[in-house]
Amino acid sequence: MFVELRLLWEQHGDQVALASALCDIGVTLLAAGRTESAIGYLSEAESMLADESLHELADVTIAHGRALWDSGDAAGARVFSAGRWRR
DSSP: OHHOOOOOHHHHHHHHHHHOOOOOOOHHHHTOHHOOOOOHHHHHHHHHHSSHHHHHHHHHHHHHHHHHTTTTOOHHHHHHHHHHOOO
């Protein structure tokens, strides 16, 4: 389902909706214990939102930090999260 949403938003060129779909895929993979795959989707979603909605970026950043934490990279998650909120 999420993969279909990704294709749909890619065709329509809606970066925020596409990033949201990628975040949903990442969160689902994280819940399924597929942390490394989740990090890839969340990283992609976050890079798409760099100049977009702060609300959407916050959701993705929180999920991405959690995925890094769950992967065993607690130090990276702390550095990652702290660096994102310095605007």
